[in-house]
Amino acid sequence: MVQLDVIRAANTALFQGRPYTAVFTGATSGIGEATLRAFATANGAHGKGFRAYVVGRRKEATEEILADCSRLCPEGKFIFVYARDLALLEEVDKVCSEITKAETETVGRDSARIDLLYMSQGDFNFSPRRDTKEGLEFRVSLLYYSRMRFIGNLLPLLLASELPAHVISVFAAGMEGEFHVNDISIRDPQHWGTLTVRSHVCVMHTFFFEHLAKQHPGKLSLVHVFPGMVMTKAFTNPGVPLWGRVMFRISRPVLSVFSTPVAESGERTLFLASPHRFPAHRGSGDQPTNAASAGTPNLVVATGTDGKTGSGAYAVDIDGETCHKAKMIEKYKAEGVGEKIWEHTMKVFGVIASGNVWTE
């Protein structure tokens, strides 16, 4: 477990060199909001200012959070970007165009960049399968397709970062399990279920991230994190059955003992943008093993999901430790699952971008 003082030092160090540009989705409550606050706090203490594009569907509530964050970091510039529903890829495309335009207009085409893309949009929901008008199951879309679409659309700006850029996706790292390679969309009712959704989204994150990390050596670090239990509004969503919400309220005092405090979850999640612990893939060169830097002398480089140190795609828990299931990933890799996931995802994007409904 990476100690909190090490994390705080690394978070502060993140901002010492230069101004920073970040995009946050899912940061209008819970872990995302806490990460945004940690970002503003760390930058406010020692940073050189930043631009943060914060995507949300509730304007007033988001603006309240942003006003608070402005107090934590007066040099920071917070830009609210409205999104009606991020389960729709057309909405993701619209939001990404707005961010790209705003960033380019603010600093010019040559300086436009994104150093951090943070994503945690999700709907903790046990309702039956429900497809969006684009043909994607809405939960899976929020957790996977929408997030990968953000990365794809913003890739030119991410690759323009001098740092390299970091991508953080909050969901269920380390929860690899059953994967139906001939039913990636989980259409077969026999396959459908909360655990299958979790496993599919996890496996797809792993292989999509590995592909991108290798495609862009030195430029991109991607981390999928399992946050453990954090007491957020996720547990009292209308999509959680009534008995679940009641159970949660009754057992909350006990659960609190085992959960990560919300503010700490934000600090720990921001740490995943550490270029020392989670570096980009280095191409053919040797990967570094020592992540020590000023203020964090004991830090070591994390192991990527391909089992190699510092290989650019990571699955970690909230303690900042690697948590992927190596044997299962190896097995899927040997079966060519990674290539199939990449092809599937690109096909989904192509079909929906051309105005058609995904039916496979």
Ligand SMILES: NC(=O)c1ccc[n+]([C@@H]2O[C@H](COP(=O)([O-])OP(=O)(O)OC[C@H]3O[C@@H](n4cnc5c(N)ncnc54)[C@H](OP(=O)(O)O)[C@@H]3O)[C@@H](O)[C@H]2O)c1
């Ligand atoms: N909390 C935990 O213990 C825990 C454990 C394991 C995994 N996770 C995962 O971690 C992620 C974040 O969890 P959390 O606890 O921070 O949840 P949360 O407090 O419910 O936050 C979810 C965020 O997603 C946004 N969102 C939901 N549906 C959306 C939609 N259709 N379009 C746009 N934005 C949407 C919400 O916006 P609004 O503010 O407008 O609602 C909010 O900003 C989720 O993927 C969750 O499954 C959480």
